[in-house]
Amino acid sequence: GLAVTLLVGRMAWGSVFVGHLALSLYQGMAPGLALLVALGNLAVVILLTSLLQRLKFRCQMDTPRDYLLLALGVTLVSQPVARLLALATMRAAMHADITLETVIEVFKFMWLDESVCQILVATCILSGFDVLRRHRPVSFWLTLLLATSLLVLVLAQLLLVPEYQWLHPLHVLSVVYLLVMMVAALFELFGAAVANIIVLGSTQWATHKGLGPFYQLIDSGADLTNMNTFLVGIILSSCLVGALLRERSDREAMLKQLAHHDSLTGLYNRRYFFELAERELLKARREATQLTLFWMDLDHFKAINDKHGHAAGDRALAFFAGVLQRQCRRTDLAARMGGEEFAVLTWGSVDVQALAEKVRNTLQRELPQHREVVPFTVSIGVTTFRPEDQRVEDMMHRADIALYQAKAAGRDRVVYAGG
Numbered sequence: 086g087l088a089v090t091l092l093v094g095r096m097a098w099g100s101v102f103v104g105h106l107a108l109s110l111y112q113g114m115a116p117g118l119a120l121l122v123a124l125g126n127l128a129v130v131i132l133l134t135s136l137l138q139r140l141k142f143r144c145q146m147d148t149p150r151d152y153l154l155l156a157l158g159v160t161l162v163s164q165p166v167a168r169l170l171a172l173a174t175m176r177a178a179m180h181a182d183i184t185l186e187t188v189i190e191v192f193k194f195m196w197l198d199e200s201v202c203q204i205l206v207a208t209c210i211l212s213g214f215d216v217l218r219r220h221r222p223v224s225f226w227l228t229l230l231l232a233t234s235l236l237v238l239v240l241a242q243l244l245l246v247p248e249y250q251w252l253h254p255l256h257v258l259s260v261v262y263l264l265v266m267m268v269a270a271l272f273e274l275f276g277a278a279v280a281n282i283i284v285l286g287s288t289q290w291a292t293h294k295g296l297g298p299f300y301q302l303i304d305s306g307a308d309l310t311n312m313n314t315f316l317v318g319i320i321l322s323s324c325l326v327g328a329l330l331r332e333r334s335d336r337e338a339m340l341k342q343l344a345h346h347d348s349l350t351g352l353y354n355r356r357y358f359f360e361l362a363e364r365e366l367l368k369a370r371r372e373a374t375q376l377t378l379f380w381m382d383l384d385h386f387k388a389i390n391d392k393h394g395h396a397a398g399d400r401a402l403a404f405f406a407g408v409l410q411r412q413c414r415r416t417d418l419a420a421r422m423g424g425e426e427f428a429v430l431t432w433g434s435v436d437v438q439a440l441a442e443k444v445r446n447t448l449q450r451e452l453p454q455h456r457e458v459v460p461f462t463v464s465i466g467v468t469t470f471r472p473e474d475q476r477v478e479d480m481m482h483r484a485d486i487a488l489y490q491a492k493a494a495g496r497d498r499v500v501y502a503g504g
Contacts, residue, residue, distance in 0.1 A: 088210035090134045091144050102127045125170035133163045145215040152328040160200040201317050209278035216275050232268050244291040262319045269327040277327030281320045347421040350406030358420035362477040369470045376470035379429040380484035384462045384496040386425035397459050404458045441465045441499040462497035
């Protein structure tokens with residue numbers, strides 16, 4: 086309920102209430118008591134969700150801070166408030182005073198265990214939704230299925246095979262901890278959460294069924310508490326490691342994006358454009374393929390910045406980049422070369438003049454629909470590859486001359502330098 090409410094907001098309140106009410110009735114509660122419990126659980130969910138949102142919690146849980154906020158929120162807010170409401174509900178249902186011993190028992194009973202389960206399930210749902218949103222390839226899911234299947238097989242060996250029945254639980258937990266950490270290293274926070282759910286479910290089931298090395302601890306309350314604490318440590322620490330790895334992979338992806346792309350427009354940057362263009366030039370020479378370079382400059386761009394501010398200039402640049410992305414093919418190279426200059430390198434047989442005019446005309450057709458963008462025009466210089474071109478700079482020199490001619494002729498036009 087907490088995870089769904091964090092994802093969709095108030096629209097989830099009804100389903101959270103109905104779900105808790107159905108669960109309470111299924112557990113045999115009287116209708117009136119079940120209604121109170123469902124309302125109390127909904128109040129706890131709303132309270133914790135509001136608190137997390139005020140603390141800028143992000144549902145994608147892409148930093149350790151988000152994971153720790155969730156863990157602390159469940160442990161220090163959700164659990165105590167839920168237990169206070171439980172005491173109030175007990176008093177209303179029994180029509181009797183609550184003793185101090187009852188209060189202590191309610192607050193001691195499975196606080197850590199329930200907190201960890203709630204944290205783990207919420208983490209799995211939130212991180213799983215983020216993985217789906219990022220459209221991971223099929224190979225990711227197949228590899229995750231393989232890793233979790235191997236984890237299940239190892240747990241089955243340790244918990245069910247008679248030869249391993251009398252291993253000390255700490256030996257088993259050490260192996261389990263290593264396996265969970267390996268899954269976390271491969272699949273970050275989502276992998277850690279899934280692996281821990283498998284481990285927690287398997288060990289609890291085996292203990293209650295009297296199977297495996299954990300069953301021998303049931304008659305020793307102190308040892309069982311120590312084992313549960315160790316299991317909680319595995320869950321919380323491995324998920325924290327998963328959150329750290331998630332943040333690191335995001336930073337690496339961001340650095341890679343910045344190394345190849347312009348941060349404002351999302352197009353290739355100048356350095357990476359030259360790197361790719363040199364490859365295309367070699368390919369054009371080798372395969373005798375037509376290669377066309379479009380060199381573009383926004384007209385009077387300095388006046389936009391001076392009159393309307395740099396924010397308006399940024400909107401104009403981003404808008405023009407969007408026009409280029411929509412008009413270019415996926416195989417074309419579109420880049421912001423610096424300032425208000427853009428370039429597009431396209432290969433194959435194309436109507437050079439028509440394509441350049443299409444970009445210019447599309448710009449003028451779409452601009453009136455976006456009042457937040459200051460109107461502007463673009464001048465374009467075009468050239469095609471010549472056999473004597475040794476580097477991309479040779480094509481750029483001709484395209485730059487054509488661009489200068491377009492500006493000298495009054496701007497807002499296309500000049501073709503030929504090939």
